[in-house]
Amino acid sequence: MRHSLDPNSVGIVIACGNPHFYVTQHLIITLRTIFNVTLPIEVFYSGKHDLSSKRIKVLERLPGVEMRNLHNYFPRETKRVKAWSAKPYTILASRFSTVLFIDADVSFLKSPVEVLTNSERFKKYGILFYRDRKLWFPSGTLNGVRLLHKMNPHLSRNAMHGPYAQSIFPNVTGTTNEMESGFMAVDKSRSGVLFTLLFAAKLNGRRERQDFYKASHGDKEAFWFAAEVLRVPYEFNPSYAGTIGVLDQQSNGTHLRICGGQMLHLNEANEPFWIHGGGVLAQNFRTNRPPFRFVALEWMAFQHRFGINEQLWDERIDCMHQEVTQTAPVGPDLGALLDTHRHVYRTGIRDAP
Numbered sequence: 269m270r271h272s273l274d275p276n277s278v279g280i281v282i283a284c285g286n287p288h289f290y291v292t293q294h295l296i297i298t299l300r301t302i303f304n305v306t307l308p309i310e311v312f313y314s315g316k317h318d319l320s321s322k323r324i325k326v327l328e329r330l331p332g333v334e335m336r337n338l339h340n341y342f343p344r345e346t347k348r349v350k351a352w353s354a355k356p357y358t359i360l361a362s363r364f365s366t367v368l369f370i371d372a373d374v375s376f377l378k379s380p381v382e383v384l385t386n387s388e389r390f391k392k393y394g395i396l397f398y399r400d401r402k403l404w405f406p407s408g409t410l411n412g413v414r415l416l417h418k419m420n421p422h423l424s425r426n427a428m429h430g431p432y433a434q435s436i437f438p439n440v441t442g443t444t445n446e447m448e449s450g451f452m453a454v455d456k457s458r459s460g461v462l463f464t465l466l467f468a469a470k471l472n473g474r475r476e477r478q479d480f481y482k483a484s485h486g487d488k489e490a491f492w493f494a495a496e497v498l499r500v501p502y503e504f505n506p507s508y509a510g511t512i513g514v515l516d517q518q519s520n521g522t523h524l525r526i527c528g529g530q531m532l533h534l535n536e537a538n539e540p541f542w543i544h545g546g547g548v549l550a551q552n553f554r555t556n557r558p559p560f561r562f563v564a565l566e567w568m569a570f571q572h573r574f575g576i577n578e579q580l581w582d583e584r585i586d587c588m589h590q591e592v593t594q595t596a597p598v599g600p601d602l603g604a605l606l607d608t609h610r611h612v613y614r615t616g617i618r619d620a621p
């Protein structure tokens with residue numbers, strides 16, 4: 269598989285089905301026009317029933333876009349992929365040696381290419397993962413935590429310092445989610461990274477995912493579980509996901525309650541970097557079609573640091589109750605950028621004829 273890669277090549281990989289048709293256009297257009305990203309882009313789909321031929325033609329007219337049918341690469345397994353399970357297969361099938369994998373419903377606030385030069389973690393390990401929201405509810409399941417400890421009873425120091433792995437211990441309120449797979453950077457020329465992706469693909473296989481998805485919310489934990497089991501070194505981006513939305517009336521003098529369905533991720537310099545969950549679109553983006561409906565994005569809440577026994581999210585997972593020092597208004601510059609994202613939806617999106 270390594271011999272099939274274009275040596276030293278770097279590119280972007282997106283998985284797109286019919287529900288992601290509009291957000292995929294938005295993602296590609298904003299990368300090209302707002303951030304001047306010139307990297308080639310491969311858009312993967314899983315057969316004719318996943319993405320219509322008319323929509324394929326619309327996407328392949330976008331600059332620097334190559335359409336790829338995943339069935340041509342893993343004909344047996346990928347004919348049975350469902351939703352999340354396609355992700356590791358698209359990364360493996362890509363001709364690029366270094367892949368920036370991006371979910372179709374991600375919106376960037378800075379160029380994603382910055383991780384290639386600015387991320388010390390990526391330069392050191394050839395892989396960069398981002399954290400999900402730090403969530404803990406009495407009704408939450410620990411099946412994933414138990415599975416991780418069963419797969420590898422001797423976890424790395426990196427894992428054991430995190431609240432996910434520590435959730436196995438009594439009287440510890442950790443998190444039932446650890447990884448967010450909406451954006452990943454991977455260098456497949458490194459053997460350990462390649463084997464990690466192969467193992468992650470196996471966990472998302474037709475048979476394996478029937479059990480794995482009972483322990484994990486979809487594909488996301490598979491990537492770092494694989495690295496842990498194989499003893500491949502990695503690190504997460506330091507901060508957990510925050511949110512971007514509006515200021516709630518339940519805020520007070522010391523804490524603000526910020527409500528929004530979108531997850532906000534920071535870069536290693538603790539700057540707003542990318543939004544997952546539809547960005548400026550009012551949810552649900554799968555049913556949000558022209559004329560598009562937009563959501564107010566006025567305040568941000570972050571989680572630069574975390575305590576083991578700490579819970580900041582309400583049970584609907586759309587509001588974050590955070591200290592004032594861990595919040596900030598969007599501000600005029602970021603607000604103008606978000607307006608540009610809205611403008612792309614209003615004027616740049618094409619429908620299939």
